[in-house]
Amino acid sequence: MKKKMISMTLAVMMGLSLVACGSGDSGSDKSGDSGTSTEDQTNQEDTSGDNAGDEGDSQDASNEGASDEGASGDVANKDKPLVWFNRQPSNSSTGELDMTALSFNEDTYYVGFDANQGAELQGTMVKDYIEANIDKIDRNGDGVIGYVLAIGDIGHNDSIARTRGIRKALGTGVEKDGDINSDPIGTNTDGSATAVQDGSIEVGGKKYVVRELASQEMKNSAGATWDAATAGNAIGTWSSSFGEEIDVIASNNDGMGMSMFNAWSKDNNVPTFGYDANSDAVAAIAEGYGGTISQHADVQAYLTLRVLRNALDGVDIDTGIGTADEAGNVLSEDVYVYREEERSYYALNVAVTADNYQDFTDSTKIYDPVSKQLDESAHPSKKVWLNIYNASDNFLSSTYQPLLQNYDDVLNLDVDYIGGDGQTESNITNRLGNPGQYDAFAINMVKTDNAASYTALLNQ
Numbered sequence: 001m002k003k004k005m006i007s008m009t010l011a012v013m014m015g016l017s018l019v020a021c022g023s024g025d026s027g028s029d030k031s032g033d034s035g036t037s038t039e040d041q042t043n044q045e046d047t048s049g050d051n052a053g054d055e056g057d058s059q060d061a062s063n064e065g066a067s068d069e070g071a072s073g074d075v076a077n078k079d080k081p082l083v084w085f086n087r088q089p090s091n092s093s094t095g096e097l098d099m100t101a102l103s104f105n106e107d108t109y110y111v112g113f114d115a116n117q118g119a120e121l122q123g124t125m126v127k128d129y130i131e132a133n134i135d136k137i138d139r140n141g142d143g144v145i146g147y148v149l150a151i152g153d154i155g156h157n158d159s160i161a162r163t164r165g166i167r168k169a170l171g172t173g174v175e176k177d178g179d180i181n182s183d184p185i186g187t188n189t190d191g192s193a194t195a196v197q198d199g200s201i202e203v204g205g206k207k208y209v210v211r212e213l214a215s216q217e218m219k220n221s222a223g224a225t226w227d228a229a230t231a232g233n234a235i236g237t238w239s240s241s242f243g244e245e246i247d248v249i250a251s252n253n254d255g256m257g258m259s260m261f262n263a264w265s266k267d268n269n270v271p272t273f274g275y276d277a278n279s280d281a282v283a284a285i286a287e288g289y290g291g292t293i294s295q296h297a298d299v300q301a302y303l304t305l306r307v308l309r310n311a312l313d314g315v316d317i318d319t320g321i322g323t324a325d326e327a328g329n330v331l332s333e334d335v336y337v338y339r340e341e342e343r344s345y346y347a348l349n350v351a352v353t354a355d356n357y358q359d360f361t362d363s364t365k366i367y368d369p370v371s372k373q374l375d376e377s378a379h380p381s382k383k384v385w386l387n388i389y390n391a392s393d394n395f396l397s398s399t400y401q402p403l404l405q406n407y408d409d410v411l412n413l414d415v416d417y418i419g420g421d422g423q424t425e426s427n428i429t430n431r432l433g434n435p436g437q438y439d440a441f442a443i444n445m446v447k448t449d450n451a452a453s454y455t456a457l458l459n460q
């Protein structure tokens with residue numbers, strides 16, 4: 001508490017906007033609530049406090065740089081290892097990869113997951129469920145299987161892929177510029193929307209219409225995307241005007257999915273399908289949540305830190321990834337792919353349903369094949385700056401960050417975790433005021449077009 005007060009006072013003294021300060025703090029609180037350990041939480045608050053101080057007081061900054069907590073060599077910031085994760089540098093309108101950011105220096109990579117493979121799995125999971133439960137799925141018996149769709153972020157390629165995956169599997173997609181249109185449609189109870197079409201499904205000789213009744217980007221008034229509270233409100237509005245027509249809920253992620261499940265679908269026995277396999281969503285499968293997709297965050301969090309470790313050690317980038325390291329850590333080909341031309345590692349997805357959810361109950365457990373401690377004499381401690389774009393994002397705060405915090409010990413990395421507000425890039429870049437203190441960087445952007453606002457700081 002005292003630390004928080006100090007960091008708030010500093011922020012106010014520096015003239016940072018009250019809005020940014022307030023949301024940053026509430027973000028930290030939330031990530032603490034969702035399982036961040038006290039020690040790491042303190043670390044997180046310390047970091048923001050310290051960095052806030054550094055910006056206002058260059059004396060402080062140089063003292064800190066000189067402390068034994070600083071970077072271990074005198075490599076220029078622009079040459080330090082850099083990993084982008086979760087939000088791939090790309091054009092938010094066209095999806096085109098930002099290869100300038102992805103090849104910023106020879107030790108730059110992206111770590112994410114295979115969005116198309118995962119999207120196809122999610123769509124198939126929903127379609128299979130409808131077919132297997134055809135006797136009871138059409139709740140009002142009108143011959144139309146109606147679903148609503150919660151969209152995370154219309155400018156995020158993972159979100160776009162998931163919207164397309166659902167529409168493709170259910171036959172509701174319409175082509176636009178050579179691909180399935182991923183625009184939200186608002187409401188479409190009469191089937192007249194042009195960005196989607198009615199699909200059809202035939203089971204046991206009977207044909208059903210499949211209709212996307214409504215879809216919306218879940219963005220709150222402050223601009224945060226993938227917003228769970230907005231999804232909870234949306235299902236409230238939709239269900240009160242056409243609730244009896246809703247037979248299935250599909251969501252681009254579990255944060256929004258669980259919010260809709262808790263607000264309405266659980267009590268009304270309507271299956272909700274999400275993405276991420278967060279622990280709370282997996283547990284909810286026992287209570288009627290339809291299913292989710294694991295994007296193998298346990299593999300992604302490992303890769304995020306492992307590529308930095310390898311670059312810092314000056315060893316082959318494949319060490320402990322495709323090639324076993326001396327401790328025996330290695331990943332098999334069925335859990336990730338590396339696309340060299342995209343400088344990107346992609347974890348592979350797995351469907352989590354009533355059949356297998358018992359194997360996925362703890363989303364923060366590190367992946368066994370890469371859980372062996374590295375020897376500190378051969379892999380000395382290094383300092384890493386890492387940000388989470390939105391400290392209150394369910395997936396990142398309840399699954400990804402706890403995993404990173406488990407792996408940082410295994411890999412002897414001393415990571416400062418910076419939590420953003422999910423809306424303003426500067427809320428995060430302001431806290432990268434002193435890159436010289438760090439040996440490597442792991443970046444999760446607010447907007448996928450904004451890589452240059454980070455690389456500009458490293459280029460200085």
Ligand code: BGC
Pocket residue numbers: 086087152158226252253254255275276393394395396
């Ligand atoms: C996750 C979402 C999350 C988003 C943040 C996605 O990969 O599935 O749950 O909100 O990343 O960028």
